[in-house]
Amino acid sequence: MADTEYCRRTAVTGLSVSPTDATRLRELVEEWKRGCQLAVNEAWGVCHTRSEVQQLAYDRLREETALGSQHAVLATHRAAEAIKRARQREGEKPEFTSPTVAFDTRTMTVFDDRTVSLTTTGERVRCDLELAADGGYQDQYLDDGKWEPAKSTLHYRDGEFTFHLGFRTPKPAIDPPTEGATVLGVDLGVENLAVTSTARFFDAGELNHRREEFERVQASLEATGTRSAARTLRQTGNRLDRFVRQRLHEVANGIVAEAEQYDCELIAFGELSEVHDLLPEAGPLHEWLFDRLLSFVQYRAAERGIAVVEVNPEYTSQRCMECGFTHPQNRNLDENHFECLKCEASAHDDYNAAKNIAFRCVRRGPLSSRGLGASACALRSGLVTPDDGFMPYAELSEAPRSD
Known part of the structure; x- marks a missing residue:
């Protein structure tokens, strides 16, 4: 094995x-x-x-x-x-x-x-x-x-x-559900390490700050070139490694907990192979972070019987979740803001992308084209289905715990 x-x-x-x-x-x-x-x-x-x-x-x-x-x-x-x-x-x-x-x-x-x-x-x-x-x-x-x-x-x-x-x-064998599943979408990014379709944000501010500080210290110590500087650099790098691992574990636990709270049988990520093209601001370190985070989520979710899938993330940052209109200018990257040019719906751009990622698993009818069987996308205040649209949790027979 x-x-x-x-x-x-x-x-x-x-x-x-x-x-x-x-x-x-x-x-x-x-x-x-x-x-x-x-x-x-x-x-x-x-x-x-x-x-x-x-x-x-x-x-x-x-x-x-x-x-x-x-x-x-x-x-x-x-x-x-x-x-x-x-x-x-x-x-x-x-x-x-x-x-x-x-x-x-x-x-x-x-x-x-x-x-x-x-x-x-x-x-x-x-x-x-x-x-x-x-x-x-x-x-x-x-x-x-x-x-x-x-x-x-x-x-x-x-x-x-x-x-x-x-x-x-x-790991327990987790087969993607064949019908009626609820999916939690997760968008990965540079400023926010992860954002879920239920509007939970996992900030990357401290992680980015420590990485930038390490790079500054690294440049200074490497210029010094002494054995003492090399030892200090190793110690600083080890501290950064420990912090990064701890933060990734916290985020992975939070994502799986969010899926459990909203009774999701699926967690969907954008395919990591597309990160370089869709997130040009993400460097090699972020690509490594995303890969490690996905692996942490996979084994934690497996313990709880939740399947983890990757979907094509193309246009998820440009598509309006409300009306489906897709355009590059819907998204203001500098302000992390999404506003649809057609219907004027607005949201945080990472949150909008997370909802679109979840909806990629959802298709009309009992089975999606990927055979995942997701029928609803979990949002903070309700579910979205392709047939019935938005349904508040208050109108559903089984609502998640209040938050």
Whole structure:
């Protein structure tokens, strides 16, 4: 099964480690950092995919570090990920200083007695997981057989070890509904990361501000050219990465929550392959953000039985949702405003686009041309259907919760 076909969760727990085992784990941390750096040094400017970096650097890691065979493989993969991120940011060659080590099911074993066995550079160590006596959120993954251990990370800080224990479970098979579905439309953009057809806005202001600030700091530090400046730049980049991931998780959760509130069986996005043409102001970073956000929404929606689809976004920013008139001058991009030249209906341009994206899934009759079976577009105050037009929630037998 492909890696993308799983839902994933992480349970963070402390580790109870003996002095001898602590020494072994600290040695592993140092060898891991060294191995990752060796792999980066080999591959930088040459290749960046996991398979390519592994083929290029694996033998050297086995010869020059004390890492076992599987940890050498994982180190080349971590190096490939770091190179890929650096390329996306047009940054400097990565340097590995963080005291962490990656594990997978070949290098760790989780036991029913709440212990974990970890591969080191020598003998394996077996540590107790430090869990709350009265139960914590970790128990729902440790006790539920549908969740299996997956890629995990050991962290060492201030003399203490913590373990970010990964779990995965197959995504439930979600088939697009065959008839009568309600769809939530989502428009992606630069100023607003996402806007839904129910008029929920997810602002990108802070994200854009931090990105611009990072680029300013990056230019200044790169001009300095010192080792201290390079270290500061890495730390700043890592902080930005953490903020971006957190923001994407928040937005994905919000979109899925919006779909649940309005009883939507479908969430529709514009096809990301068209982003470059339809959003010329979006750079490579935004294209990456949109792709990551879509993947986050997909696995969260799958857990709740909601299908996620992509539709052709062409003209969704120019078409009037009220009368259907389509014209480039309907949209004032500078003011983020949409006003129809024909019927004079007006709205925020991203909101109008989100409604059009949703309506792309809706067709007259029981099935759309895509076989999605969406019959209604969810708005904040009601539903829109091609046959009956707008219907306020107050007139429907099943209205969503008030907001």
